[in-house]
Amino acid sequence: MSEPIWSLGLMSGTSMDGVDAALLLTNGEEIAAFGPGAETGYRPGDLTALAEVAKDWRRFRPASGMAAEVLARAEREVIVHHAAAVTRLLAETKIAPEAIGFHGQTVAHAPDEGWTWQLGDGAALARMLNRTVVWDFRSADMEAGGEGAPLAPFYHFALARHIGAAAPVAFLNIGGVANVTWVDPSKPSPEAEGALLAxxxxxxNALVNDWMQARAGAPMDRNGEAAAAGRVARERLSGNAAAAFLARKPPKSLDRNDFSAALHAMDGLSVEDGAATLTALAVDCVVAARAHMPSPPSRWLVCGGGRRNGTAMRMLGEALAEPVEPVEAVGLDGDMLEAQAFAFLAVRTLRGLPNSAPGTTGCAAPVAGGRVSAP
Known part of the structure; x- marks a missing residue:
């Protein structure tokens, strides 16, 4: 087995609130050590062009004239702020990573149409940092018939082994969109048949965040306080747009805005009742996901910002038969887990190992995705 190397992973989610950077010592199969991590938050005005592109991305595919200029500025914003996140983290440690895993910034994701769009030129980042950058993790998977997402499951497999899980476990990531990975750690590798379903x-968090922004001028329902004070309006959830998606067999993936119509169903509700109802919708979707799993997981380990929402965690605990805990319960860092995942995937790409499989994205066969750009 190959010797581990230090790799640095970068992640900026669909909430676009900052860049997470994390160091990981790995050979792409096992985790040897977790290095430090840091979040670099965006300040007002940092992402003016990117916000414009994300708000009306159809205007920029393809882009010409003024739209092309805005798109170029958005691309520059992504690169500059990711480079700053790397520089900040490396200034705080003596670790010198041999690779940087760069996810870029997702603007839109349309797997049904066979494309996904992440802003961020890895070759430009490699030149800026004078380091090897591994990037464009999704394209090869989509070319092989996959949905290009989710990409963290191969890392979840390594984590399940690392924590000594003896039975199937579910990693639930609650970001703007929620995703789950069912892991059978007894399988020999993540690409083995039956090892993963993701x-x-x-x-x-996306719907609740949008609701709070529109109705209360707040970026989120901090700790689920508004939802805790509200009542779930179950009648508003009947016949919602989630039904067809929930019935579809996985693998399957979403764009952040695919369920935005659910916001209109909240019209007339108080801030608190709308927050409670949208939180319940997210929980209902997780409960429905359990039916697709090969067997019930022994526990649910929650990462992403949603694990800080006390109301969502309480609802999940009440709705699921198995224990529901933040990943910190097993000694993991829920803030840095996705950034660590791209550090892990970068090493797998350098070694020519698969980063996705039929059970994670629906690709025809395991795919070794990612591009490598030398400085």
């Missing part, structure tokens, strides 16, 4: 469950 898919997006439905909305995560």
């Amino acid at each position: 898919f997006d469950t439905g909305p995560g």
Whole structure:
């Protein structure tokens, strides 16, 4: 087995609130050590062009004239702020990574149409940092018939082994969109048949965040306080847009805005009742996901910002038969887990190992995705 190397992973999610950077010592199969991590938050005005592109991305595919200029500025914003996140983290440690895993910034994701769009030129980042950058993790998977997402499951497999899981476990990531990975750690490798089943469950934080922004001028329902004070309006959830997606067999993935119509169903509700109802929708989708799993997981380990929402965690605990815990319960860092995943995937790409498989994205066969750009 290859010797481990230090790799640095970068992640900026669909909430676009900052860049996570994390160091990981790995050979792409096992985790030898977790290095430090840091979040670099965006300040007001940092992402003016990117926000414009994300708000109306159809205007920029393809882009010409003024739209092309805005798109170029957005691309520059992504690169500059990711480079700053790397520089900040490396200034705080003596670790020198041999690779940087760069996810880029997702603007839109349309697996049904066979494409996904992440802004961020890895070759430009490699030149800026004078380091090897591994990037464009999704394209090869989609070319092989996959949905290009989710990409963290291979890392989840390594984590399940690392924590000594003896029975299947579910990693639930609650970001803007929620996704789950069912892991059978007894299998020999993540690409082995039956080792992994991964898919997006439905909305995560995005709908609640949009509701709070529109109705209360707040970026989120901090700790689920608004939802805790509200009543779930179950009648508003009947016949919602999630039904067809929930019935679909995985693998399957979503765009952040695929369930935005659910917001209109909240019209007339108080801030608190709308937050409670949208939180319940996200939980309902997770519960529905359990039916697709080969067997019930022994526990649910929750990462992503949603694990800090006390109301969502309480609802999940009440709705699921198995224990529901934040990943910190097993000694993992829920803030840095996705950034660590791209550090892990970068090493797998350098070694020519698969990063996705039929059970994670629906690709025809295991795919070794990612591009490598030398400085």
